[in-house]
Amino acid sequence: MGAVELKPLLEEGLSRAVLSKPRRDSPYSKVTVRPVIVDEELRYQFEYRQGEKVTHANLLPLEAEAALAELIRRDFRQALLQTPAHDYQVLDGEKVLRRPPTGKPAELAHDRRKRRLLEEGKPVPFLVELGVMTPDGKVRAQHYDKFRQVNRFLELVDDVVPRRSLRIVDFGSGKSYLTFALYHLLAVERGLDVDIVGLDLKEDVIERCGALAHTLGYEGLRFEVGDIALFEGAPADVVVSLHACDTATDAALERAVRWRSEVILAVPCCQHELYGQVHDNELEPLLSHGILRERFAALATDAARAQLLGVVGYDAQVIEFVDLEHTAKNLLIRAVRKRDSVETAAMERYRIFKERLGIDAALERALADVLPA
Ligand SMILES: C[S@@+](CC[C@H](N)C(=O)[O-])C[C@H]1O[C@@H](n2cnc3c(N)ncnc32)[C@H](O)[C@@H]1O
Numbered sequence: 001m002g003a004v005e006l007k008p009l010l011e012e013g014l015s016r017a018v019l020s021k022p023r024r025d026s027p028y029s030k031v032t033v034r035p036v037i038v039d040e041e042l043r044y045q046f047e048y049r050q051g052e053k054v055t056h057a058n059l060l061p062l063e064a065e066a067a068l069a070e071l072i073r074r075d076f077r078q079a080l081l082q083t084p085a086h087d088y089q090v091l092d093g094e095k096v097l098r099r100p101p102t103g104k105p106a107e108l109a110h111d112r113r114k115r116r117l118l119e120e121g122k123p124v125p126f127l128v129e130l131g132v133m134t135p136d137g138k139v140r141a142q143h144y145d146k147f148r149q150v151n152r153f154l155e156l157v158d159d160v161v162p163r164r165s166l167r168i169v170d171f172g173s174g175k176s177y178l179t180f181a182l183y184h185l186l187a188v189e190r191g192l193d194v195d196i197v198g199l200d201l202k203e204d205v206i207e208r209c210g211a212l213a214h215t216l217g218y219e220g221l222r223f224e225v226g227d228i229a230l231f232e233g234a235p236a237d238v239v240v241s242l243h244a245c246d247t248a249t250d251a252a253l254e255r256a257v258r259w260r261s262e263v264i265l266a267v268p269c270c271q272h273e274l275y276g277q278v279h280d281n282e283l284e285p286l287l288s289h290g291i292l293r294e295r296f297a298a299l300a301t302d303a304a305r306a307q308l309l310g311v312v313g314y315d316a317q318v319i320e321f322v323d324l325e326h327t328a329k330n331l332l333i334r335a336v337r338k339r340d341s342v343e344t345a346a347m348e349r350y351r352i353f354k355e356r357l358g359i360d361a362a363l364e365r366a367l368a369d370v371l372p373a
Pocket of ligand 1: 171172173174175176177178199200201202226227228229241242243244245248
C-alpha cells in the first residue's frame, strides 16, 4: 500500500478513522471507520457516504486493513486515523504525520479482544519508574511501542512458564525492561516465589538495574556483571536471552541445554556467524545479494538453533515478536523441554540441512558432546 503501513497502526488499536477530501473520481464523499463487536468478534464498521446515501459494511481486521489502504490510496486525499497512542494524518495517500492522541478510546459494547496482561490506566510501578507510564497509568505516547513489546513478551511467557517457584536467568539483560516485566508478572501478579538473575557485561547498566530493583522492593530480582559463557550460578528453570548479540545467544542456549532448563526464551540478534559460511550454488541468485544473504544467514542460524533444540529434547517454536528498532530482529525462539532422550531422526534432518548450506553452527559445536554421533 505504498508509503502507509497500516498493520502496526491497527495493532495499536484503531479507535476511529475519518477519510475526507475525496478525489475527483471517488464515488464517496466521506468514509468513517470504527471498531465494533459482532458475534463476539472484532470487526471494523465502515460507513460510506455517497451524497445523501449512507451504507455500512462490517469487515474483519485483515479485510479492514486492505479496504482502508485502498480507500486512502484511491479515493481520499486526507485521512485521520486515531489510536489510543497516536493520531495519524495521512495526506495524499503517502505523507504520514504522527501526533499525540486526541480521540477517546473506542467504546465497544462487548469488548472481547484479548486482554493485555498490563493494562493502560492501571499504573505498573516498574513501567512508571522506567518512564513508560505516567504515575496515573497512562502510557506515554513516545513509549507506546515499548508498552506493546512488553505486553507481547509477557503473553508469550505466560503461555509456557510453569506456575511454581522458579529460578530464572536473563542472559544479556541490558536495560532490563523485559526482566522487570517478567518479575512483575510472575512475582507481583502471579504471587510466585521467583529468583531472577539478570546478567550482563556492562557494569554501569547492571548497577542502575540493581538500584531500580531495590527502589521497587523487588527482592527476588538481582543483577550481576558477567559473561554468559563464564557464568557459574546455579541452574535455572527458565533461561531468557533477548537480543544478545550474535553467538552470545548460542552461549545462553548451551547453558540452558546443559542445565536441562524447562523453558527457553531467546530473541536472537545480529546473527553474523553464518553470513560468511552459507554456500549453495543453486541459491546463488539469493546469496549473491548482500542484504538477502544477511537475512537468509540469520534465518538459517535460527533454523539450526531450533532444530538442534529439538534434537536435545525441546519442543521449539519460532514465533513473531515485536522489536523496536530492526524488523529483521523480530523472532523469538520459545522452547519447552519435553524429553530426556535425544532425537536421532531430528539430528539426521539437521545434518542434511547443514550439509546443503555448508554451515558449521556455533550451537552445534558447543553441544558436540551431547548431540547424537
Ligand atoms: C541489545 S542488548 C539487549 C538487552 C535486553 N535483553 C533487551 O532485550 O532489551 C544486548 C545485551 O547483551 C549483552 N551481552 C552481549 N554479549 C554478552 C555476553 N557474552 N555476556 C553477557 N552479556 C552480553 C550486552 O552487553 C547488551 O547489554
